Amino acid sequence: MTTSAVSSRAQAQAGPAAADTKRARRRAANLTGWAFFAPFGVFFALFLVWPILFGLYLSFTGTTLTGAGGEFVGFENYAEALADADMWRSMLNTLWFTVLSTIPLVLVALIMALLVDLGLPGQWLWRLSFFMPFLLASTVVSLFWIWLFNPQLGLINEMLKPLGVEPIAWLQDPQWAMHGVVIATVWWTVGFNFLLYLAALQNIPEQQYEAASIDGAGKWRQLFSITIPQLAPTTGLIVILQVLASLKVFDQIYQMTQGGPAGTTRSAVVYIFETGFTGYRFGYSAAISFVFFAIIIIISIVQIRLTARRGPRS
Amino acid sequence: MADFTNLSRRTILLGGAAVFGGAVLGPTLSGCAPAGAGGARPLKFWHLLSGGDGIVMAGLVDAANADNPEFHATQTVLAWGTPYYTKLAMASVGGRAPDVAIMHASRLPGYAPGGLLDPWDLDLLEEFGVTKQDFPPRIWEKGVIDGDLFSVALDAHPFVMMYNTDIAEQAGVLGDNGQLAEITSPEQFLEVATAMQAVTGKHGLSYGYLGDGAQMWRLFYTFYKQLGAEMTLDPGEPAQIDEDAAVTALDFIKQLLDGTIAATNGDYATAVAEFVNGESGLFFTGVWELPTAVNAGIPFDAQPIPNLFGTPAAYADSHAFVLPHQSAPNEAQRREVYRFVASILKGSFDWAGAGHIPAFLPIIESDGYADLVPQAHYASAAEVLNYDPPAWFTGSGSDFQNYFAENVQGVFRGADSAEGVRGFVRRLNVLLAKPNPVA
Numbered sequence: 009m010t011t012s013a014v015s016s017r018a019q020a021q022a023g024p025a026a027a028d029t030k031r032a033r034r035r036a037a038n039l040t041g042w043a044f045f046a047p048f049g050v051f052f053a054l055f056l057v058w059p060i061l062f063g064l065y066l067s068f069t070g071t072t073l074t075g076a077g078g079e080f081v082g083f084e085n086y087a088e089a090l091a092d093a094d095m096w097r098s099m100l101n102t103l104w105f106t107v108l109s110t111i112p113l114v115l116v117a118l119i120m121a122l123l124v125d126l127g128l129p130g131q132w133l134w135r136l137s138f139f140m141p142f143l144l145a146s147t148v149v150s151l152f153w154i155w156l157f158n159p160q161l162g163l164i165n166e167m168l169k170p171l172g173v174e175p176i177a178w179l180q181d182p183q184w185a186m187h188g189v190v191i192a193t194v195w196w197t198v199g200f201n202f203l204l205y206l207a208a209l210q211n212i213p214e215q216q217y218e219a220a221s222i223d224g225a226g227k228w229r230q231l232f233s234i235t236i237p238q239l240a241p242t243t244g245l246i247v248i249l250q251v252l253a254s255l256k257v258f259d260q261i262y263q264m265t266q267g268g269p270a271g272t273t274r275s276a277v278v279y280i281f282e283t284g285f286t287g288y289r290f291g292y293s294a295a296i297s298f299v300f301f302a303i304i305i306i307i308s309i310v311q312i313r314l315t316a317r318r319g320p321r322s
Numbered sequence: 323m324a325d326f327t328n329l330s331r332r333t334i335l336l337g338g339a340a341v342f343g344g345a346v347l348g349p350t351l352s353g354c355a356p357a358g359a360g361g362a363r364p365l366k367f368w369h370l371l372s373g374g375d376g377i378v379m380a381g382l383v384d385a386a387n388a389d390n391p392e393f394h395a396t397q398t399v400l401a402w403g404t405p406y407y408t409k410l411a412m413a414s415v416g417g418r419a420p421d422v423a424i425m426h427a428s429r430l431p432g433y434a435p436g437g438l439l440d441p442w443d444l445d446l447l448e449e450f451g452v453t454k455q456d457f458p459p460r461i462w463e464k465g466v467i468d469g470d471l472f473s474v475a476l477d478a479h480p481f482v483m484m485y486n487t488d489i490a491e492q493a494g495v496l497g498d499n500g501q502l503a504e505i506t507s508p509e510q511f512l513e514v515a516t517a518m519q520a521v522t523g524k525h526g527l528s529y530g531y532l533g534d535g536a537q538m539w540r541l542f543y544t545f546y547k548q549l550g551a552e553m554t555l556d557p558g559e560p561a562q563i564d565e566d567a568a569v570t571a572l573d574f575i576k577q578l579l580d581g582t583i584a585a586t587n588g589d590y591a592t593a594v595a596e597f598v599n600g601e602s603g604l605f606f607t608g609v610w611e612l613p614t615a616v617n618a619g620i621p622f623d624a625q626p627i628p629n630l631f632g633t634p635a636a637y638a639d640s641h642a643f644v645l646p647h648q649s650a651p652n653e654a655q656r657r658e659v660y661r662f663v664a665s666i667l668k669g670s671f672d673w674a675g676a677g678h679i680p681a682f683l684p685i686i687e688s689d690g691y692a693d694l695v696p697q698a699h700y701a702s703a704a705e706v707l708n709y710d711p712p713a714w715f716t717g718s719g720s721d722f723q724n725y726f727a728e729n730v731q732g733v734f735r736g737a738d739s740a741e742g743v744r745g746f747v748r749r750l751n752v753l754l755a756k757p758n759p760v761a
Contacts, residue, residue, distance in 0.1 A: 072436075072759035072760060073411055073412070073415060073436075073759065073760065074411075074415055074436040074437060074438060074759075074760050075415060076436065076759070076760070076761070077757070077759065158589065158591075158592065159532065159587040159589065159592075160585065160587065160588070160589070160592045161592055161595075175587070177532060177587045177735075179533060180532040180533045180587065180589075180731065180735075181735075182732065265533065266533075266724060267724070268533060268535075268724065268727055268728055268731070269533065269727070269728065269731050269732070270728045270729065270731065270732060271728050282721060285404075285408045286404050286407070286408065286720070286721050287715070287721060287759070288411075288432075288714075288759040288760050289756075289759045
């Protein structure tokens with residue numbers, strides 16, 4: 009590094025010919041950079057940037073599946089969306105799902121990680137069984153839970169029977185359907201958060217615990233004064249990832265309840281899909297997508313503000 | 323440094339060649355397979371039959387391929403419902419659709435006006451021996467939109483009633499001919515079902531609907547039409563629905579789902595299991611579950627759902643052949659499609675084995691069909707078929723049935739009928755107020 013800097017300075021002093029060589033080298037280096045970027049760049053532009061721009065354009069037209077009605081309609085779609093009770097309901101359902109799922113997905117993951125970190129025998133088995141469901145495809149998870157939740161033959165109701173619980177129509181009762189989807193989702197994805205927590209736990213220096221126990225701190229004191237504060241950055245990461253993942257929920261709902269019963273589990277993405285692909289209205293569907301996009305941005309800003317404020321204090 | 327740049331360029335070129343080579347060679351290689359079948363013209367055939375009837379369809383296609391050296395049809399089976407219809411529509415919009423596909427006749431109003439389908443040429447059909455006279459009028463007419471024939475029906479598949487003959491005999495509800503004695507009123511139906519419940523000790527009737535808008539709609543629409551009511555859905559106008567009839571139909575269904583006559587929270591699979599295990603005597607189901615009942619080896623028979631409210635009516639739909647729109651159809655290719663469809667229709671006797679009522683009359687009128695039991699016992703349903711009210715958003719596997727479920731599942735589970743009907747009407751009015759997106 010130093011030598012090359014020195015030599016390049018020497019070359020610069022040597023005259024215009026050397027400067028040309030240097031420029032050529034830099035161009036070559038730039039080209040290499042672009043070459044590395046190109047494969048990703050092409051796909052990024054083709055499958056992300058272009059669809060977003062095209063979607064934005066669509067949202068100002070009345071385009072339908074058949075390509076009819078492609079004329080420019082200005083903000084008509086947005087006006088309709090903002091007055092569409094079903095759209096607002098799907099947004100609220102999404103937020104409700106996010107709240108219901110994020111809390112257990114963080115807490116349960118933390119508890120599981122703490123238990124495994126206690127040093128139980130056969131740690132690999134616990135790690136494997138907690139993480140395994142995450143490896144399953146969403147279709148497998150959905151089918152699995154549809155059977156478990158079956159109101160007449162399902163295992164869940166069968167297990168609740170001895171406790172005196174009346175059979176619950178988990179996925180068909182408007183009161184329970186969202187909880188059913190949340191339970192399945194937590195079972196499916198908690199393993200990832202668990203793994204993040206476990207890795208973070210194993211990174212906490214052992215000396216801190218030794219020092220604390222010399223000072224007379226018990227296990228609970230250590231948990232609240234060392235472990236949980238040390239995990240704060242991981243918790244922040246998990247919450248951000250989880251909120252984003254929960255906001256775009258689609259697979260489980262589409263496969264388990266199709267947005268029913270009575271629309272209680274229709275999330276924003278499900279509604280966008282319905283409007284565009286089964287309702288044939290691409291333009292309107294695109295407009296709802298951008299409304300949803302705006303809502304996600306607002307949520308993200310709030311989240312960043314909250315975590316940023318927490319940062320300096322700790 | 324320079325070497326490395328070269329290397330990466332070369333690698334990229336190589337990688338690119340591999341990607342493009344794969345893209346070019348892939349289709350060519352796989353394209354060889356159909357062409358290998360003795361110079362026969364390959365036909366792409368899409369359908370959504372994946373249950374017992376999917377196996378029968380595979381047999382029909384094989385038979386048609388064997389009888390006709392001119393073509394070789396390859397079937398692509400896609401998941402029933404929304405996924406199938408979305409893919410079919412997208413393929414048609416792209417103008418590179420399969421040569422022929424099966425659709426529910428009730429979905430035509432959402433597909434034909436928007437140019438997603440090409441009309442059938444009646445002369446060419448006749449050349450292959452398929453004419454209007456070969457179909458029951460109600461079934462043929464369902465394929466006609468604005469004077470053009472857009473679908474050629476393979477079958478009609480009504481919602482019917484199966485019953486366990488052993489249980490019916492023990493309950494004393496069989497007639498002299500060994501079939502269920504005629505039931506003509508809701509009260510009488512409740513009596514029969516209650517008598518059967520006394521025999522099974524579990525339920526009298528099996529009917530699954532939870533989370534399944536299609537099932538709810540099938541039974542509701544059967545009773546609604548039996549009440550002589552109409553439903554008209556014209557874009558730009560409010561939905562015309564006989565709310566009194568709708569409430570009557572729903573109230574009766576609620577009476578059935580009392581936990582004794584039928585399970586209050588029955589889902590499709592549980593209802594099937596219950597009936598084939600002899601835990602109920604009656605079973606409201608589509609004819610397509612016939613193979614399930616046959617395979618279970620139970621003593622059973624079937625008939626149209628009894629006319630309880632005065633007007634004989636059965637909810638039904640038809641699997642029908644359509645020509646998905648192609649931008650540049652090949653005449654010779656299309657000709658083989660007609661030959662293929664005619665061949666399947668003429669060979670559709672086996673289709674009755676899947677429970678469906680073949681639409682091609684020469685099959686129904688053949689000697690063998692009259693001996694098919696229980697198929698022959700419910701064939702009369704073909705005369706009282708009622709398809710979904712036509713609209714771009716109705717039909718099997720459509721959002722319409724979801725909207726029905728959204729508002730009515732609560733009613734089935736005990737909520738107020740009138741409120742459910744009003745919610746459904748409100749939803750329909752929202753849809754009808756918007757312009758038809760596929761016209």
